[in-house]
Amino acid sequence: MEVLEVCEKKAVVPKDLFRALYREVFPSVAQYIGKKGGTFEQAKDVFQDALIIYYEQVVCHEKVIKVSGLAYIFGVVKHLWNHQYRLGINYEPLRSDREIVDEVAGGQVSNKRILALLTKAGDRCLKLLKAFYYDKSSMTELAKQFGFRSEHSATVQKFKCLEKIRSFIKVKSLHYEDFIE
Amino acid sequence: MRTSLNEISLLDAYLHNELMGEEKLLLEARLIIEEQLKDHLFWQRQSYRFVRDYGRQNLREQLQIVEEEFLGDPRNETIIQRIKSYFKKRRFR
Numbered sequence: 001m002e003v004l005e006v007c008e009k010k011a012v013v014p015k016d017l018f019r020a021l022y023r024e025v026f027p028s029v030a031q032y033i034g035k036k037g038g039t040f041e042q043a044k045d046v047f048q049d050a051l052i053i054y055y056e057q058v059v060c061h062e063k064v065i066k067v068s069g070l071a072y073i074f075g076v077v078k079h080l081w082n083h084q085y086r087l088g089i090n091y092e093p094l095r096s097d098r099e100i101v102d103e104v105a106g107g108q109v110s111n112k113r114i115l116a117l118l119t120k121a122g123d124r125c126l127k128l129l130k131a132f133y134y135d136k137s138s139m140t141e142l143a144k145q146f147g148f149r150s151e152h153s154a155t156v157q158k159f160k161c162l163e164k165i166r167s168f169i170k171v172k173s174l175h176y177e178d179f180i181e
Numbered sequence: 182m183r184t185s186l187n188e189i190s191l192l193d194a195y196l197h198n199e200l201m202g203e204e205k206l207l208l209e210a211r212l213i214i215e216e217q218l219k220d221h222l223f224w225q226r227q228s229y230r231f232v233r234d235y236g237r238q239n240l241r242e243q244l245q246i247v248e249e250e251f252l253g254d255p256r257n258e259t260i261i262q263r264i265k266s267y268f269k270k271r272r273f274r
Binding site for chain 2 (some may be wrong): 019022026031041118130158160167
C-alpha cells in the first residue's frame with residue numbers, strides 16, 4: 001500500500017489520493033458489502049461516506065491512526081454498514097445537504113435551502129472558509145491560493161467572510177422561520 | 182482589525198477551544214451578561230456547520246467524478262467485472 005502511505009502525508013492532491021483508494025480499496029469493500037447482501041449502489045454509497053470520514057479525520061485533521069489507511073477505511077465501512085444493518089435500515093448515505101433541522105428561536109429552518117442560497121450569494125467567501133476550516137489549509141496556503149499579499153490580509157479576509165456568512169445565515173434563517181410560523 | 186472582526190476572532194478561538202484560563206472565563210462571563218454576544222456566538226457556530234456541509238458537498242461531487250472515471254476506464258474492465266460479480270448471485274436466489 002505504498003500509495004496510501006504517501007497520500008496520508010497530505011502532500012498529494014486529494015483527487016490522486018481518491019483515485020488510488022478506488023483502485024486499491026474499493027474492490028475489497030464491494031466484496032464485503034456483496035457478502036453482506038448489499039447492492040452495488042449501496043457499496044458505492046458506503047465507500048463514499050467512508051472516504052469522506054477518512055478525508056476529514058486523517059487527511060485534514062492529521063489524526064494519528066495506528067492502522068494502515070486501508071484498514072482504517074475498511075473499519076469505517078464495516079461500522080457504517082453494520083450500524084445500519086443491525087438497525088434494519090436500508091443504507092442512507094451521509095448527506096452533506098441533508099435537512100438538518102435545527103431549532104432556531106422556537107422555529108425550524110431548512111439548512112439545505114439556505115446552503116443553496118449561500119452558495120450563490122457568497123461563493124468566494126465559502127470557498128475561502130472551506131479551505132481553512134474544512135480542508136485545514138494553512139494561512140500561507142490560503143494567501144497563495146486566493147492571491148492575498150500576506151498571511152495577515154488572508155486572516156482579515158477570513159474573518160470578514162465569517163462575518164458576512166454569519167449575518168447571511170441569521171437573516172435567511174429568521175426569514176424562513178417567518179414562513180414556517 | 183476593526184472591533185467586530187476582533188469579536189469574531191475571539192469567538193472563533195473560543196469555539197475551537199483555543200481560549201485558556203482568564204481569557205476563557207472572562208468571555209464566558211460576558212456571554213451570560215451580553216445578549217448580543219451570545220447571539221453572535223450562536224450564529225457563528227451555525228456558520229461553521231454550513232461551511233462543513235459545503236465542504237462535504239464539494240467533496241462528494243469530487244468523489245462522484247473519481248468514481249465515474251474509475252468505473253468508466255477500460256483499463257479497469259477486469260476488476261470492475263470482478264466487483265460486479267460479487268452482487269450477481271443475489272438475482273438467482
